[in-house]
Amino acid sequence: MQSAASGKNIRTTLLIALSIVFLFVSPCQLKADDESVEAVKLQKDLAQMLTNKAFQSGRVGIAIEPVKTDKPLFQYNEKKRFVSASNMKLFTSAAALLSLSPNFTYETKVMTDGIITSGVLKGNLIISASGDPTISGYFNKNNPTQVFEDWADALMKKGIIQIAGDIVVDNSYFNDSPFGIGWLREDMDRCYSASKDAFSFNNNCIALTVSPGEAAGKPAKIEVEPKTGYVTVLNTIKTSDFHTEASVKGTYINNSNTIAMSGTIPLNHENIVRYVAAKNPAEFGAYVLKETLLSKGIEFNGKIYCTRGGCTQAKDLETLSTDKGRSSLNTLAVYRSPELSEIIKVINKISNNLYTELLFLTIAKSKQKEGNSGEAALAVQEILKNAGLDTEGFYMVDGSGLSRLNHITPQQTVQLLKIMAKSSFSDTFYNSLAIPDEEGTLKNWPKGTLITGNVRAKTGTMTHVRNLSGYVTTKDGELLAFSFLCNDYNGPRAAIDGLYNRILLSLVDFSRK
Numbered sequence: 001m002q003s004a005a006s007g008k009n010i011r012t013t014l015l016i017a018l019s020i021v022f023l024f025v026s027p028c029q030l031k032a033d034d035e036s037v038e039a040v041k042l043q044k045d046l047a048q049m050l051t052n053k054a055f056q057s058g059r060v061g062i063a064i065e066p067v068k069t070d071k072p073l074f075q076y077n078e079k080k081r082f083v084s085a086s087n088m089k090l091f092t093s094a095a096a097l098l099s100l101s102p103n104f105t106y107e108t109k110v111m112t113d114g115i116i117t118s119g120v121l122k123g124n125l126i127i128s129a130s131g132d133p134t135i136s137g138y139f140n141k142n143n144p145t146q147v148f149e150d151w152a153d154a155l156m157k158k159g160i161i162q163i164a165g166d167i168v169v170d171n172s173y174f175n176d177s178p179f180g181i182g183w184l185r186e187d188m189d190r191c192y193s194a195s196k197d198a199f200s201f202n203n204n205c206i207a208l209t210v211s212p213g214e215a216a217g218k219p220a221k222i223e224v225e226p227k228t229g230y231v232t233v234l235n236t237i238k239t240s241d242f243h244t245e246a247s248v249k250g251t252y253i254n255n256s257n258t259i260a261m262s263g264t265i266p267l268n269h270e271n272i273v274r275y276v277a278a279k280n281p282a283e284f285g286a287y288v289l290k291e292t293l294l295s296k297g298i299e300f301n302g303k304i305y306c307t308r309g310g311c312t313q314a315k316d317l318e319t320l321s322t323d324k325g326r327s328s329l330n331t332l333a334v335y336r337s338p339e340l341s342e343i344i345k346v347i348n349k350i351s352n353n354l355y356t357e358l359l360f361l362t363i364a365k366s367k368q369k370e371g372n373s374g375e376a377a378l379a380v381q382e383i384l385k386n387a388g389l390d391t392e393g394f395y396m397v398d399g400s401g402l403s404r405l406n407h408i409t410p411q412q413t414v415q416l417l418k419i420m421a422k423s424s425f426s427d428t429f430y431n432s433l434a435i436p437d438e439e440g441t442l443k444n445w446p447k448g449t450l451i452t453g454n455v456r457a458k459t460g461t462m463t464h465v466r467n468l469s470g471y472v473t474t475k476d477g478e479l480l481a482f483s484f485l486c487n488d489y490n491g492p493r494a495a496i497d498g499l500y501n502r503i504l505l506s507l508v509d510f511s512r513k
Contacts, residue, residue: 063410084406086353093347105340135201168307169283183398198358199286219237220265239266248265261274468482469485
């Protein structure tokens, strides 16, 4: 058996070795409260990884802590502020669970200010929206118009075969700008920057699937989803021979609803999908609703209006201007979303920006605040601070992290993860995160390692930003919260991912025994 003296010598030697390594890592302070022999060896290994040239090209911050104790296992630049990218979604989804509960659902109503006479609705069809992001194919059998078809069926069951009024979208629930602070203007037509609106449909995006033509030189084929006349597609994509590269892009022509599709696609090439954000999202949804009603045999010759933004035409109906006025409307159909526990999986696994932004604004409304990003940021900070988060230096301007103005620290992120792990919503939050090698934004992570079954995490990616935060289970079954933030790196993202993978493998293999 090893003597106490020899054990002490081994520990001293490891501490000296660790101290030497720390001196060469960086002038920044690197700390670890856990000084057990096993922890010291792990710290030495992690410190060595920090000397890798991929990390040295940028700014790196790391925090790793056991969920059940307040002894950090490893810290490096843990209090420095970093651009959050989509790691901000962790803070938004956590605040939503704490304030709304996992059972929260959205409700979108189809109402009218008129009466039904002999199959004719003599009045307007009014969509009362509350910010639901799920009116799409994701939760509806991969059919983006499923909700609209259900609404049409509900109207027909009430005997309606003609609507004599207009379609009016009451999208006044939020009063936010459709485009976030700090979002890049050149990204406005891209799906990940889709406009925010209280009435959203199909992620406020249009999918254009491009396939090769019959022969080289022939036009490519384009399929639009959802099928709609809301946009016009100008197709100049040519089919090229087998040995050329595919190059396809779609952009709006000026400020119109015409999408110019250009480029080339080789023969026998797999389909290429391009997503374009819809202009005037509430009008886009209402237009597809109109097309769905017509396809079901309900006659409609009216116009489409919105009560605020989101449409080319606005209409301020007196019945919608007050709560009393709204209560006098008759409800014809209702769509209730899946529960929040399912919605945050789309946010944290898939990293959907629109879902997050609408939930962000919903949090503000739940706190009786205005439905805009400024009030939502205050609400989120208030909720998380009350839950025990140190918000000093935490800066939030949107819910998704799409803006580069958002800043977090590794220490704050780990603290948030620990708060949620100790909360009554721990399983819901944990299960919302991506699984390496299996699903979500980590699906393409290196295969065949122990990481797959022992890591749940959220990515955060922008140009020169690669963040990863979440939970890892060690060999002993100990749950650790971690946050790896890397900004301003110069080189391939794969190099950063490779280092993150090595760190995670070290943590999965860590044992205190």
